[in-house]
Amino acid sequence: MITSEMVMEWFGYSLDFPGISGVGPVLGTIVFFYGGWPFLAGAVDEIRSRAPGMMVLVAMAITVAYGASIATSAGLFELDFWWELAALVTIMLLGHWQEMKAIGQARGALSALAALLPDEAELIRPGGTTEKVPVARLRVKDRVLVRPGGRVPADGRIVEGSAEVDESMITGESQPVSRTAGSRVVAGTVVTDSAVRVEVDAVGADTALAGIGRLVAQAQAAGGRAQVLADRFAAWLFYVAAAAGLITFGTWWAIGDLNQAVVRTVTVLVIACPHALGLAIPLVIALSTALSARAGILVKDRLALERMRTVDAVLFDKTGTLTKGAHIVTGIDVTTGHTEDEVLRIAAAVESDSEHPLARAIVAAAPERATATGFRSLTGRGVQAVVDGETYAVGGPALLRELGMPPAEGSRRGAAVLHLVRVTDRKILGSFTLEDEVRPEARAAIEQLRSYGVGKLVMVTGDARSVAEAVAADLGLDEVFAEVRPADKDKAVTDLRARGLRVAMVGDGVNDAPALARADVGLAIGAGTDVAIESAGVVLASSDPRAVASVIKLSRASYRKMIQNLTWAAGYNVIAIPLAAGVLAWTGFTLNPAVGAILMSASTIVVALNAQLLRRVRLTP
Template sequence: MDHGSMDHAALGHASMDHASMDHGAMGHAGHGDHVGQFRRLFWVMLVLAVPVVAFSGMFAMLLGYDLPDAAWTAWISPVLGTVMYLWGGRPFLTGAVTELRQRSPGMMLLIALAITVAFLSSWGASLGLLAMELDFWWELALLIVIMLLGHWIEMRSLAQSSSALESLAALLPDTAERVDAGEVTVVAPADLEVGDLVIVRPGGRIPADGQVTEGTADVDESMITGESRPVRRGPGSPVVAGTVATDTALRLRVTAVGDDTALAGIRRLVAEAQGSSSRAQRLADRAAGWLFWFALGVGVLTAIAWTVFGSPEDAVMRTITVLVIACPHALGLAIPLVVSIATERAARGGVLVTDRLALESMRTVDTVLFDKTGTLTRGEPVVSRVHAVAGHTDDEVLALAAAVEADSEHPLAKAIVTAARTRALTVPAATGFEASTAVGVTASVDGRVTAVGGPSLLSRHDAEPLHVTEAWAAEGAIVLHVLRDGRTIGAIGLADEVRPESREAVDALHALGIAVVMITGDAEAVAHAVAAELGIDRVFAGVHPDRKAATVVQLQQEGHRVAMVGDGVNDAPALTQADVGIAIGAGTDVAIASAGVILASDDPRSVLSVIELSRASYRKMTQNLWWAAGYNLLAVPLAAGVLAPIGFVLPMEVGALLMSASTVVVAVNAQLLRRLDLRPEVSTARAHGERRPDTAPATPPAAAPHGTGH
């Protein structure tokens, strides 16, 4: 393996290259490889550092032990130290060159300056050209090892294993069945052309955008539109590539292929949002840039002052000491250690952090935008209510419906059967099952014809819908009537079940003064019902995928810092556009790869854990940076001899001890994060505890009424 090939660009996030700060800019595939390279390089350098430090004359003098008298031992540190400088230090040296070209000095340049000065002065001391006190081989070795450790820790915490764009492409089926002159041939979706006639089997994915020419089916479009219920598609209806025909076969005429499909459009939106994400500089990089100019300026002043008021030898020694003491041991670990511990603690609380910038930004969020389906709700229908006419009971109606639906694979049928099982009802046996497209299902139960279906079933039997179902439909429920021998005996209402934790999450966010907004592809009635139940501030309903990202932009233009929480392909562009993208881990790979934070569970209360983690880790980062930079701000002037007029010059061994002490303090402070309990229920309870008596309720963005859309 060519370690030297890990130039500045390859450092990705860890290199502090501003151009790679945006979410996903480097690409996901390269992370894992570079993590492995840094891991191997760190261990190789650690092995080499042991003899370099042990046989360094300056280090031996500091600890007070004697080196062997053999002449060859004097060359162990110079030879191995040179290997470490050229091999282990190369990523930092090439990174420094890039920062110089960009005229943006930062951590890479500060590290390169320190190791280069240490390298040159150590060779000078080893060759007898400079004083023995300038033997910094041990310092050079430790600095390279510590910096490589910091980069390895950080890159490991940021590594991502999947690509959003690859996951989007995976939604297309591997093959498509094309009808040519009456014969069916199997082709790749990429070989389809506009105008081709295609067959889609029950349960199969649609290979291209098209228009149905024959057949009627319930099409699951949730991965594209976010609509929680299957949509009925018949002759003349448009269908979208990547969606699923759930129950019956379809024939369709292809209307768009390749880059012209809706799926490709979503893919472009994801790519554009990733490319236009914030390029905010890291705190550590800014601090390193300031420290670089500070150290360089003090070094120049030191050289001038000691040349004028001292001797050239003193000027060289003091200047080199200043530049070496400025090396950022603690600064190089200040952020990576906090990131590593924070992500580890987050994982225990069901939160996976893939983008540190997103985690940092979460503390400033004032608006949380939830996708409804699969996030605030379970994304699958459940029986929400049952009504029986006089002479029958609710349990009887549900049991008969479950008997008829027992042989159906439809999501609504499964919900009815599950509800009967949950209530421990005795479900009679059914025979003669028949399914009629767009009407319902029929079977014989206890010798009587029993049917379950929608409005078309009622029309077929000249029956009227039960009056109570009007209110159900107004609230967005799916209504099915149950008929026996042609007479209506009851009705069943089904809805997308709201997660029990959702109300707690919304209330806790309000307690922190954060507004809650909901966005969904569902109809207005469904959206309003859920919003009213949860106490949500503002609703965007009937929003198509290409408008979800635009909705985030709208909120941002209103001056809000937005966190988007979603789980579907249709959420991917909005997740990348938001200031913070949070994906429900049970969602699609696309949503996960497009987000900076992943909720490993489907508990929306974990959003509170993200906020708490963001605030706690930011405090630790800030404390560590002040401590790490404070050491330099204090030690560098003392090493320069600012107190020399009163007889005090910082001894080099004291400076070395201060460097080690600052690193220990930073490490211990970061470890305190381990005490933070990030379980969703704990974070939610703490959020309620933070509400002050004078805390005003969260103000909905733009103070819009429910249903305000675009």
């Protein structure tokens, strides 16, 4: 560039030495083939895949510039073009590097997840001694020692000790959680206050951390409606730019200015390169995925995230979502001839093999329990088993209806009631009052959703209507589906959608899977089971219902950035291409290829900076 006569004239200096006329052709050829190789090779790949785009446009521009430079050196044109070629290739490479750097930084969520795993673990040998080994050597059933401040090297269960564990990197929740013997811990979390011994039950690709990494990678690789629009526009832009280049060359040649025909054509091809368009959507996707992962929001389906911005009804499963899901027995009523201890002993035996939260509460309340056989789950109604030769069932109002028994007198409003029934004579021996505390975050979640314009907030539960309505009134919900069998929860979704509502379903259990799949958006909250996660488009690692509002906030913010970037990229080309073609040349205003490359790179920077504003979005929890 410093040997160019035009550059010397601009900066007021003179440079002359033997062979100066050969500097441009020699160095320009090196710049073209070496510096331009990524674009030339990329153009070949695009042509082979029959998807011409940015690389073909850049390759065409630098090839025309190189050909014009050679023709100038041969005396066919009156151009000083070697410096333009060098500047053009350099600026395009810088723009391409800037694009790759921006996307790489945005996709740092994957490397951040990988960094959560320690390099080594303290393996406990059979004699009780410990040995530091690479994490990759750990196997299922191994036992490891995790010291205070250390990271858990693999998924497992605590077999000795208790500690406060920082799970913020997985769930987004800032407060450490208490973990005791029998509690499960996951790889990458930090033991904060005391040492624990953990028996490994998942390593490598089977860990929760690896699963999160796969979800993040899938989300970053996925597109959406905006990406489809961008791809379509980019494909059309190639043909528009190529046609504009041909028309520009033909018009200026017809005017009789072949030099300007070459300059204007190269400028059109350069300025139309869809760098900004290629960055507009992928950068927003990468940034929003990283942002959501840090908040414990894992996007499985990009379209589901986009749909969240238009949701006008949210359907919550009650237990474990709006309430803590940890019931306690607060009262026992017995019929004549039976004692509380007897009724509790039998009921605990019947419920011993059930995983339902109410069943666990009854089992936990019993100081001792009998031996039960023939356990059978009565889906949506309760459970049944044989104790001391008699068949008993435990369940709520649905069980009584199933057995053709009259409704029992309920306890106070807002509490769940389960009955112990002797099936042979259909007699109620006793009733248990159980209460489930509403999550303190649930009220804030409802308020946030209201502020975001969600008009219908609904709850679905298998609890008795009196219990469900008490919780709904406490939280200010609009509607309740009560006494719903697990298999019928998807009917609540169908009901809401039939009213023309766009429904997001929030649940955490196996029985929620059909409802999650049927909703416009399914959100699996907390430690959702594998079935629930498979059915959900978004996985919320924490159990905090405020995360639902965060998903809506992220959906709207990321979609807004996508549309802003697309509008800028498209508007830039609508204005820039005519200017590059020389429509204002009659006023003395023209753009040369180097300036065109700078403008193209500047438009890319604008798109990147606008996308970076997503980092200002604050998500809870």
